[in-house]
Amino acid sequence: MSHEDVNPRSTLSVSILSGKGGVGKTNLALNLAYALYKASHKMLVMDFDVGLANVDVLLGVSPEKNLQDLLKPGVMPADVVAEVEPGGFDFLPAASGVPELLELDEDMRDSVFTKLNTVLGEYDYVLFDLGAGIGKTVLALASMTRMRVLVVTPEPTSLTDGYAVVKVLKNQHNIKDFQVVVNQASSAKEAQLTFDRLHGACKRFLDLDIGYLGAVHTDPNVPEAVRRQVPLIKYAPQCRASQDILSLAIKIARHRAESKSHLKAKAILKKITHG
Numbered sequence: 506m507s508h509e510d511v512n513p514r515s516t517l518s519v520s521i522l523s524g525k526g527g528v529g530k531t532n533l534a535l536n537l538a539y540a541l542y543k544a545s546h547k548m549l550v551m552d553f554d555v556g557l558a559n560v561d562v563l564l565g566v567s568p569e570k571n572l573q574d575l576l577k578p579g580v581m582p583a584d585v586v587a588e589v590e591p592g593g594f595d596f597l598p599a600a601s602g603v604p605e606l607l608e609l610d611e612d613m614r615d616s617v618f619t620k621l622n623t624v625l626g627e628y629d630y631v632l633f634d635l636g637a638g639i640g641k642t643v644l645a646l647a648s649m650t651r652m653r654v655l656v657v658t659p660e661p662t663s664l665t666d667g668y669a670v671v672k673v674l675k676n677q678h679n680i681k682d683f684q685v686v687v688n689q690a691s692s693a694k695e696a697q698l699t700f701d702r703l704h705g706a707c708k709r710f711l712d713l714d715i716g717y718l719g720a721v722h723t724d725p726n727v728p729e730a731v732r733r734q735v736p737l738i739k740y741a742p743q744c745r746a747s748q749d750i751l752s753l754a755i756k757i758a759r760h761r762a763e764s765k766s767h768l769k770a771k772a773i774l775k776k777i778t779h780g
């Protein structure tokens with residue numbers, strides 16, 4: 506399956522990944538989706554954290570079907586997608602604690618992806634909430650999305666594990682495009698220093714320039730929203746972390762607009778060269 510396959514029409518596919526677990530991927534994915542949904546974009550969040558699925562827990566919903574059902578013949582994505590908010594915010598639940606899904610073999614993966622391709626074009630954005638680390642499924646998905654958001658925190662272990670993700674994706678999949686979010690930052694300065702450290706290592710050892718999408722401050726409203734099982738931006742739209750995530754959503758929307766015009770330019774070029 507080629508890189509373009511998961512990017513039908515103007516859908517922007519984004520994988521949210523991290524080296525270390527528990528850095529805030531699921532919260533970020535859900536709230537980016539909620540923010541963009543509120544701005545009238547059609548959103549699909551795919552919970553691909555098949556080890557410990559928790560999108561459904563964070564949303565307080567218990568969907569009937571999940572990713573594992575998609576492996577069965579005849580079951581299509583429309584049968585398993587659940588509605589979070591009406592008219593444009595859907596999600597596809599993972600299968601929690603199902604070890605055989607952690608490392609799907611290539612045939613299974615292709616069959617799941619071929620099915621998924623039939624619905625991706627219905628959304629403006631598809632956000633893949635991936636599991637932490639460098640498992641095969643994580644790497645395969647991360648290398649297929651158009652955009653990759655790497656979440657780190659200022660903790661040194663999160664940084665070294667984040668660097669490992671970049672290194673493996675570059676060396677094994679020739680992926681060179683990463684956008685970093687520093688979560689749980691105490692200040693913009695600390696976040697910038699964290700990014701600079703990661704960027705420095707990528708530049709020095711991998712000859713790679715990674716991008717800085719921005720920071721999300723540590724905010725007590727985040728765990729509170731988790732406890733209440735509501736998206737943070739819905740629960741406390743004015744709080745610091747919500748404002749930070751809104752800024753990130755605007756930047757991601759800009760990426761989509763740019764890649765759309767890029768596609769348009771490509772189509773025009775094709776027309777010209779093919780008469």
Ligand SMILES: Nc1ncnc2c1ncn2[C@@H]1O[C@H](COP(=O)(O)OP(=O)(O)OP(=O)(O)O)[C@@H](O)[C@H]1O
Pocket residue numbers: 523525526527528529530531532533554557559636637688689690721722723724725727728729731746
């Ligand atoms: N900006 C923040 N401020 C305060 N707490 C936060 C922030 N971001 C995340 N957290 C807390 O960290 C915990 C882990 O977040 P989350 O579940 O989104 O991480 P994750 O990367 O998806 O974890 P996993 O790797 O296990 O899937 C959450 O319970 C949340 O309360």
Ligand SMILES: [Mg+2]
Pocket residue numbers: 530531532554559634
């Ligand atoms: Mg998670």
